[in-house]
Amino acid sequence: MKGLRLGKRICVFLLMLILTAVLLGGCESKRSAGFSVWFFNVGKADSILLDCGGSYVLIDCGEKDTGKELVQALQNKGIKKLEYLIITHFDKDHVGGAARVLKNIEVGCVMQNEREKDSDEYDDYVEAVKLSKVKVMTVRDEESFTLNGTSFRVTPGEGGYDKDKSNNFSLVTSVDREGVKFLFAGDVQSERIEEMLDKGLEHCDVLKVPYHGREEEMLDELLEALTPETAVITSSDKEPESDSSMEALQKAGVKTYLTRQGTVCISVSDGEYSVKQ
Numbered sequence: 001m002k003g004l005r006l007g008k009r010i011c012v013f014l015l016m017l018i019l020t021a022v023l024l025g026g027c028e029s030k031r032s033a034g035f036s037v038w039f040f041n042v043g044k045a046d047s048i049l050l051d052c053g054g055s056y057v058l059i060d061c062g063e064k065d066t067g068k069e070l071v072q073a074l075q076n077k078g079i080k081k082l083e084y085l086i087i088t089h090f091d092k093d094h095v096g097g098a099a100r101v102l103k104n105i106e107v108g109c110v111m112q113n114e115r116e117k118d119s120d121e122y123d124d125y126v127e128a129v130k131l132s133k134v135k136v137m138t139v140r141d142e143e144s145f146t147l148n149g150t151s152f153r154v155t156p157g158e159g160g161y162d163k164d165k166s167n168n169f170s171l172v173t174s175v176d177r178e179g180v181k182f183l184f185a186g187d188v189q190s191e192r193i194e195e196m197l198d199k200g201l202e203h204c205d206v207l208k209v210p211y212h213g214r215e216e217e218m219l220d221e222l223l224e225a226l227t228p229e230t231a232v233i234t235s236s237d238k239e240p241e242s243d244s245s246m247e248a249l250q251k252a253g254v255k256t257y258l259t260r261q262g263t264v265c266i267s268v269s270d271g272e273y274s275v276k277q
Helices: 002-032 064-076 098-104 120-132 190-199 219-226 243-251
Strands: 035-039 048-052 055-059 081-087 106-112 135-138 143-147 150-155 172-177 180-184 206-208 230-233 255-258 264-269 272-276
Touching (some): 064 098, 098 106, 098 120, 219 243, 243 255
Parallel strands (some): 055 081, 106 135, 180 206, 206 230, 230 255
Antiparallel strands (some): 035 048, 048 055, 143 150, 172 180
């Protein structure tokens, strides 16, 4: 009898282990099908990773001297391939680490704007593109794509800017996941913001504040049109965001996170989002 009872207990224990494994497997599947955005702490520079259920998009690559750390961060997450690499514009604090990324991580497609840059960082990027033989899409008209239920819309500048031309040509990326909307505004400044306002802007829940939160006379108008709940500024202690930008965000009731205080991660699940830093 004791042996029979022991056998039953072993069977029950094994069944519990199997059930636990199934449940954990289901949770893992649910996690892998989720959506998260990492705003990396790479100084006054942009590098933003979007995980669309195991398919990845990287927006900008920070500066050259943080390229090694960026690649290491991607590899630590087990990322072997980026479906898209979006280079908003070719200033060194956006394209600087791109050459190292292209040399170490497979990339399905690079999306870039049409305005070239005279710099070593741009030359390194062009050479890395040639060596990797990656597909390059120069965005001249709005482009859209979807990854695992996440919708992307990439919008170029129309041009004709009198100043800040490199920044104003930034590719602006709109993302929608389960009705939670993000806007990654590159380094757009007044002329481009006016252009965006004239074309019409939809509400976004999360705004990547343009131009690292530096003083911008059109920021109030941009916030009024977008009505974001949350904002992220990519700044550094050496080159912090401006007081006027923080005041504008506070006045608009926007909860603001600074990457100089640590990498920011935003996750979306069941139409809701949460923020960790």
